[in-house]
Structures are given as structure tokens and as C-alpha cells.
Amino acid sequence: MKITSLTNSHVKDWVKLLTKKGRDRQRKYIVEGAHLVKEALNSTNVNIEHVVYSEDKGIPNELLEYKEDRWISVSREIMVKCSDTKTPQGIFAVIHIKNWGETSLFNDKALVVVCDAIQDPGNLGTIIRSADAVGASGIILGKGCVDLHHPKTVRSTMGSLFHLPIVERDLNEILKKVENSSIQVINTSLQAESNCYEIDLTAGSWFIVGNEGSGVSPELNHYVNKQIKIPIEGQAESLNVAMASTIMLYEALRQRKYRV
Structure with missing residues (x-):
């Protein structure tokens, strides 16, 4: 034609x-x-x-x-x-556009990234690529996230959006479903006592990552049952959301598949 x-x-x-x-x-x-x-x-x-x-x-x-x-x-x-x-x-x-189901997100070994108002296409694309690379169970996009199917976001995923479930949901509603389950809901905090290398990530884990400027919405902290920090030994104030997500995902992969 x-x-x-x-x-x-x-x-x-x-x-x-x-x-x-x-x-x-x-x-x-x-x-x-x-x-x-x-x-x-x-x-x-x-x-x-x-x-x-x-x-x-x-x-x-x-x-x-x-x-x-x-x-x-x-x-x-x-x-x-x-x-x-x-x-x-x-x-x-x-x-x-594919309508992914939620089944894989709720098993007792699930590894999921929950994105709260991630606005930069490059950051979202990197998070999706990292989740794909470690074999994560899926991604959840909440209100305020950049459009997954915007051309810039699509390009930044380098094809990883085809490989794993990515669902768009009301984060309060979906987090309520795991509130009393065996799945641990984790976010990062500079004030956390434990770092990401000290806690067990072999159990079902949902990482909540937040907006580039304001972080995770205060109302979502209600669902967090573990706070961790990523060690910073140099003088950098912090890591961007895509880098932080990648570090946490790869530490989970290391614990699950590559323990010495």
C-alpha cells in the first residue's frame, strides 16, 4: 500500500x-x-x-x-x-495501547516501582529500562506522571515499555491493596536509619519514587512500612530519581540472584 x-x-x-x-x-x-x-x-x-x-x-x-x-x-x-x-x-x-493486568504485581516475590508524579520523560524511561533489565514485575504510574506514550518517553525507554507490565492507577487505591499484605512498601529518606544494603529485598517489594522536585507525596507515606537511604560518601547532595531507582532495583536483583 x-x-x-x-x-x-x-x-x-x-x-x-x-x-x-x-x-x-x-x-x-x-x-x-x-x-x-x-x-x-x-x-x-x-x-x-x-x-x-x-x-x-x-x-x-x-x-x-x-x-x-x-x-x-x-x-x-x-x-x-x-x-x-x-x-x-x-x-x-x-x-x-495495551491494557496490562495487575496479577504479577501482587505475588510474594513481586518487585515493583511505583512512580509518583515523575515528570521528566528521560527519568521515567530510565526507570522503565532499569526495571526491565532486572526482571522486575512491573511499573505503576500515578497521577501527575509524564505521559507514557509521549514520543519522548517512548524513545527514552528504548523498547523496554514493550517488555513488562506498566499500569496507570490511583496510587492511594492500589497501595491500599497491599497495606496488610506481605509486600513491603519502601521509599528512600536521607533520615532513614538503614541503608539499601542492610535490609532484606528478597521479599515482595514495592519501591515508591517521587517527583523530581518535591519527592513522594505526603499522603503516600502512610503506606510506607520501610524507609531506607542510599549511602552517599562524597559531597553530592542527592541522586536523581532515575539513578536512585536503578540502585535499589539492582540491589534487589543482587540479593535475589547473586548473593555470595
Whole structure:
């Protein structure tokens, strides 16, 4: 299939996916670039509607073997219109937003990151990549978090958003479900007595990480039953939220899989 007109109905729908309103209404989003498209094509968790490539650039060599009927060739003008970058990469996929279940988040060995108003796409992307890398059970996004399907967030995940459950929930409601369970709810505090290397992270653990400027919302501290600190030996005042999350996730992985 080939499209050359900017007024084509498909093109109009794709352009709308550059806005949150359009993504929410269509329940779809765009991933751009050969790497992300390939990650999506290789994932069993992804429902791809179309793969769209620029007629003048052609299909990247590493994707030639995947070509099928749902692939659409478009003019350079359409590719520019549907991209949020100054220099379009020449290929994108239109993907249906997946409704992940919560089952994996509540088992007695669950490893989950609860994100409270994380606003920077790069930070959220790094948290998702780190959670994916350690084999975490999933991510929970609360109110005020940057849109998971915003093009900048999607790019920053480097494809990890395809690999593990990421759910958007009211944090008060979902934290109530684990309040009297065996799952420990943890956040970091400079005033905590124990550091992240001293507590047992082999049990089910949910890490609450907060906004870049204001931290975890005060009302969520009610659900925290363990506070820990990340040791800082130098003169840095603190670590950013993505780095702190990564350290905690990897300490949990070390305790669970790599104890000496």
C-alpha cells in the first residue's frame, strides 16, 4: 500500500497521535525509528496496526525480513508531518495501547516501582529500562506522571515499555491493596536509619519514587512500612530519581540472584 496525500484519513489519524488527546481517543501511539520498530515487531506483547516507511529512504535493511501487508509506503512530506523530530528517521509503527493486568504485581516475590508524579520523560524511561533489565514485575504510574506514550518517553525507554507490565492507577487505591499484605512498601529518606544494603529485598517489594522536585507525596507515606537511604560518601547532595531507582532495583536483583 502507498499513500502520497496529506489529506488521507490514515495520515490525519497518525498526526493526531502526536497529541495526548489523540492517543487517548484512538488508544494508539507511535514508535519511530528502526530500533524501536524492530523491538515492537519482536515483542509478543505488542499489537501493531501499521508500519509506515518513507518511500524515498526505503525499508531499513535490518527490517526487510519483517515486511508484510500492513506495511505502508508514504511520501517524505507525510513522514515529516507524522514525526515529532526535526529529522524523521524514515520509519514508524502505529501501536495499540495495551491494557496490562495487575496479577504479577501482587505475588510474594513481586518487585515493583511505583512512580509518583515523575515528570521528566528521560527519568521515567530510565526507570522503565532499569526495571526491565532486572526482571522486575512491573511499573505503576500515578497521577501527575509524564505521559507514557509521549514520543519522548517512548524513545527514552528504548523498547523496554514493550517488555513488562506498566499500569496507570490511583496510587492511594492500589497501595491500599497491599497495606496488610506481605509486600513491603519502601521509599528512600536521607533520615532513614538503614541503608539499601542492610535490609532484606528478597521479599515482595514495592519501591515508591517521587517527583523530581518535591519527592513522594505526603499522603503516600502512610503506606510506607520501610524507609531506607542510599549511602552517599562524597559531597553530592542527592541522586536523581532515575539513578536512585536503578540502585535499589539492582540491589534487589543482587540479593535475589547473586548473593555470595
